[in-house]
Amino acid sequence: MEILYVMIPLGLVLVAFGLWAFFWATGDGQFDDLDSPGWSVLEDDTRPGPPADTKPDPTSPEEQK
């Protein structure tokens, strides 16, 4: 059972990593809205996404009116 002296600290390191990831995600706003992102998978991908950051893509179809 001496292996536990190694495995438990290793497990704790994993937990600490998980917590760190969770804290990062919370600070990043990942948990601020748990409802609406789920809808995005239901929509058809026929339109281009939102315009590119600074300049609209000249090849994209006409914007909807």
Place this chain on the structure above:
Amino acid sequence: MSAPGAPCFHCGEPIPRGVEVRARVADRDEPVCCHGCKAVAEFITGAGLGDYYRYRDTSSSRADEPPRPDRWAAYDRPELVERLTRAEPDGARSITVLLEGLRCAACSWLADKALSLQSGVLDVSVNPATARARLVWDPGKVRLGDLLRVLEHVGLRPHPLAGEHSEQVALLERRSALKRLAVAGFGNMQVMMFAVPLYFGEARGMDADMREYMRLVSMLVSIPVALYSGWPFYQGAWHALRARSVSMDVPVSIGIVLAFVASVWNALTGRGEVYFDSVTMFVFFLGLGRYVEMIARHRAGSVADALARLAPATARRVRSGVAEDVQAVELAIGDELIVRSGEVLAADGLVLGGEGRVDESMLTGESTAVAKPPGARVHQGTHNLGAPLRVQVTAVAGNTVLSGIVALLERAQAERPRLARAADRAAAWFLSRILVGAAIVFAVWWYVDPSRAFSATLAVLVVTCPCALSLATPTALAATTAALARRGILVAHTDAIEMLSKATHVLWDKTGTLTRGLVRVEDVRTCGAVTASQALAWAGSLEQLSEHPIARAFAGSAAPAGPASEAVVHAGQGLEGRLDGRRLRIGTRAYTEALYTGGSTADPAPAPAEGDGTGESWVYLGDASGLLAAFRLTDPLRPEAQDCVAGLAALGLPSEIVSGDEASAVARIAARCGIERHSARLAPQDKLGRLKALQAGGTVVVAVGDGINDAPLLRGADVAIAMGRGSALAQTSADLILVRDSLEDLPHTVDLARRTQRVIRQNLTWSIAYNLAALPLAALGYVPPWLAAIGMSLSSVVVVLNAMRLSRGSTPQRRPQWPAAREPETA
């Protein structure tokens, strides 16, 4: 004709007879109830966002009137936008916007998509939980006013928020609570994992070294849980103690600290028992309950939101003859403002000139607009329906009548005595008994065997740690809050659930609560060759000239036929004008018929005379050839109101109407709902008086209302319920908010509240029984340590599982979705 009973495609409300407005949606014509809804539905589908109608799980807000692009003119001016918004990298600007009418994830998807399709929009994030959207855009490519217009076009009324501090605070509070909860959850899982071998080792034998190691590791993991996750409890307890009172936080903190310190001591010395599993589980479940409650409270909306919705962010100021749009917060006393027709006042003031008629219903409950001659006082948040007003500002920001009301509500909300105190008193009682008991145990052991006095006292305190007792109520309330939230009922104050279970009476407001709160054209009867839509179009054009509340009923019913010429208003009778080459009159029957020149007229409808006591009214349209049409105007009863009243009666809650409206109208609605007791023409203080009279008789009263004039009633009631589309101020006074604006689930809510009370009682009985059984055994030193630890955890688990029963089996029914079950209709 539309199929009888077919609801409006957009808002789901019944379409009045005679109204034939169609929206062109996905290559077919869908019936809608008004031109506002038509405009919104066509814009949404025209922008390729028709999926919205498939995904939404609640109907949308009625649009009432088509969008008014000029409302956002102020936001087209770059210098004003500069001051209202924040600078972002690369010259972009950002602003937070409160969206009225945002109800579900599909609505936020709609807002997100509609905005993302605009060129120049760099980032959009919509949060349905707080009904807020954050926009980042490039001012060189698109104007803020255009973005706000897009939001209004999809049926979500935007309110730009200039200084958004409270929301930021709430966001950080939510995030920090989530982090603390995560630490407690992870920590609890780990400690449980180490607790199992410890328990088995106790029974089957275990290496002393390994046992020591497990206990130390448990301690290591528990330290952040006890210190970081438990911190809010210590803070609450400290505040309560400093204020010389005892809140539930005090026994909770004492329980955590004692069990934790005792366990640390035992783990370090290698003797006695450790209770880390109990401590971490206790912190986790209590934190979970508080987190659920906090989310509900944040969603219910803050008083600051209410103010933002009522008062505009901009105003039109005149300085040395030049009018300019400025931010409302820049206004100073003595400034001169121009308030155009349809605008909301940004400050209190004195009328200098103009012939405005102001709708003050939000302050007084009076639905008719009040004439404001020069010298009259006007108030922030009221709505100018007449000609432009020139106003001299007399009070701004925190000194207006409106902000006075808001401040009053804020204070009342913060104090919130009621049941919270009852729970705290129980906690104080329990705590004092435990401390006395522990002192007696210490004294007795000191007398018998001083060396064991300390450890025995500690055992008593730990075993009686009010874990299960403290969890009994919050877990049940959290489960109920979550179950109700799934049905669209927001519990803003969880203590209301206990009151609701004891309720004996229901007081209803009529307008806007039992009824829809909007006067609408319910029926059109025509005679001769005139079609209903033509009659509506003429009526709409004529009524555009009037500020009478009835005129608003026509606003959305048909596209106006064009401006009427030679218009004359005859006060109290109706109005006259020339349209399409005809001289037309609309108004009372006698007034309309007076235009007629010869012969007898064909009666368009077997219409009762107006004001015959049924609470409905008829308005007539005619020209020189006689009557053309009659319109029946009503404020329709909510379809589910009857069932709701019957359901509540079946639960032993008789209903009563307290209304400010006419006696005849109240009597009609009461008869249709099957309510026997009703009183009419009550001012807000009379409503409160009726409530106090009931309460003095020992009854527990539920009040349901929607308007600002119901706010005192709601504030005084034992349980206050506000409609989701009601005024923001009514909602801040409410304990429960019916977000979907439907009375349907009210009986179920009462039933659930009663079940919750049953579960709470079971929980309390169980945990008190456990403590009573454990206390004497622990005091005498008979409880084996491992049994104490398991018993402590199990008693809490039983309580939590029992509470979870409440959140089961209450999945809401979904409305039938478009277009699944709907045949194309023939026009």
